[in-house]
Amino acid sequence: ARYMKHFDEKCKGSKAMIEEAKKVIPGGVQHNLAFNYPFPLVVEKAEGAYLYDIDGNRYIDYLQAGGPTLLGSNYEPVNQKVWEVVKESGPVTGLFHPYEMKLAEKIHECMPWVEMYRCLASGTEADMVAIRIARTYTGKQNIVKVGGAYHGWSDQLVYSLHIPYTQTFEAHGIPKEATQNTKEFFPGDVDGLRKVLEENEKNGGTAAVIIEPFGPESGTRPIAMDFAAKARELCDEFGALLIFDEVVTAFRVGPGGAQGFFNVRPDLTVFGKIVAGGYPMAGGVGGSEEIMSCVAAGVKAGKKKAYVGGTLTANPLSCAAGYFAIDEIIKQDAARKAGENGDKLCDGIQALIDKYDLPFVTWNTGSIVHFEVSGVMYLSVTDPDIFKKIPERQHYIEEFGAALTANGVITLAGSRIYTSMADNDDTIAETLAAFEEVFSNVEK
Numbered sequence: 001a002r003y004m005k006h007f008d009e010k011c012k013g014s015k016a017m018i019e020e021a022k023k024v025i026p027g028g029v030q031h032n033l034a035f036n037y038p039f040p041l042v043v044e045k046a047e048g049a050y051l052y053d054i055d056g057n058r059y060i061d062y063l064q065a066g067g068p069t070l071l072g073s074n075y076e077p078v079n080q081k082v083w084e085v086v087k088e089s090g091p092v093t094g095l096f097h098p099y100e101m102k103l104a105e106k107i108h109e110c111m112p113w114v115e116m117y118r119c120l121a122s123g124t125e126a127d128m129v130a131i132r133i134a135r136t137y138t139g140k141q142n143i144v145k146v147g148g149a150y151h152g153w154s155d156q157l158v159y160s161l162h163i164p165y166t167q168t169f170e171a172h173g174i175p176k177e178a179t180q181n182t183k184e185f186f187p188g189d190v191d192g193l194r195k196v197l198e199e200n201e202k203n204g205g206t207a208a209v210i211i212e213p214f215g216p217e218s219g220t221r222p223i224a225m226d227f228a229a230k231a232r233e234l235c236d237e238f239g240a241l242l243i244f245d246e247v248v249t250a251f252r253v254g255p256g257g258a259q260g261f262f263n264v265r266p267d268l269t270v271f272g273k274i275v276a277g278g279y280p281m282a283g284g285v286g287g288s289e290e291i292m293s294c295v296a297a298g299v300k301a302g303k304k305k306a307y308v309g310g311t312l313t314a315n316p317l318s319c320a321a322g323y324f325a326i327d328e329i330i331k332q333d334a335a336r337k338a339g340e341n342g343d344k345l346c347d348g349i350q351a352l353i354d355k356y357d358l359p360f361v362t363w364n365t366g367s368i369v370h371f372e373v374s375g376v377m378y379l380s381v382t383d384p385d386i387f388k389k390i391p392e393r394q395h396y397i398e399e400f401g402a403a404l405t406a407n408g409v410i411t412l413a414g415s416r417i418y419t420s421m422a423d424n425d426d427t428i429a430e431t432l433a434a435f436e437e438v439f440s441n442v443e444k
């Protein structure tokens, strides 16, 4: 509450505009991640490691638009190249453009198992399509996902939605039938996965197992380092395809993504976010020629086809942006630099947790830094219902996020940080000072 004064006094413009927006936009904002407590901020400018609101406040930006920027926001060298392409082609043609091929080739260079790549409009769409390809290719219906994992908001996958800690994320309007072929297992539970696969054998088998190789929600629930390899073995044993959702991890954990990191081959890889270089329409699916031919645009005799469409997908803007951003990420060694920034932040936050003797935890996978301030030790959670037992958790996290924001640091929902190449020792020191200010005022 001590930081609420900041919002009332320093964010008057945002507050007024959101009130105005509520008349024409449900809730006043569109992005789930913009529903900041106590009210959403209206952004005027994003640049590198910073965000500026319309009241002229500057924030260090660890939301980074939700993960699509690794070079830093609004990265000028990529902008220049993208605008040159789009000046000629226009943003969309509905036909073929050279940058579609260049992007697919670039992705294949980074991830050799992605022999072929199909552009889509978002991570949500790409996850939907991966499932559709798997069902078409295997002729089976069931899909298996990790409980609480987010693979976009399609009917069949939104299911238990995020790690089910509060009512906030309840998902209505989904017919029961849409999820009857979606089965779940507890994060990291290899025996649980086997059990679900065995159960499915009595009921038509499993088309695909879909995982984030570092654990659900970008590793919010970390899983064992050998989990992806074990999932691979089980998929081979049960004749299911293994789908890696690399919407967050592709290019961010290294040019080779999580599959390169673990050296585990997925049958299908789902892309989003960085694949459009921080520009709109970020999504796609990749895999072997054999599997990906299910979505070939031309009719291939004797092949079953999964229907995929999209008026604006594979447009010159998104494809050129993805191509140039990935190229720059490789040239600048951006994943390593952003990862080192993540390591430094995580170490710094841990030192402050120790200093103030707080029951918080922090951990990171390179540029993805998590911190949990509700007192729940994710790392030791074995009770699937634990989050339902702590109804006040969400509010505590929101307040914590707001306190950091009032001190000039914007995080993802008060519990995650995406670092980028644009962070440096100064931004990190400033961030840790903000954490210290908030930590030192925690009521125990």
Ligand code: PLP
Pocket (backbone or CB within 6 Å): 066, 122, 123, 124, 125, 127, 150, 151, 152, 153, 212, 217, 218, 245, 246, 247, 248, 272, 273, 282, 283
């Ligand atoms: N899969 C994962 C792992 C994600 O983190 C997200 C989005 O945050 C999605 C899928 C959905 O992607 P999009 O928001 O582009 O639909």
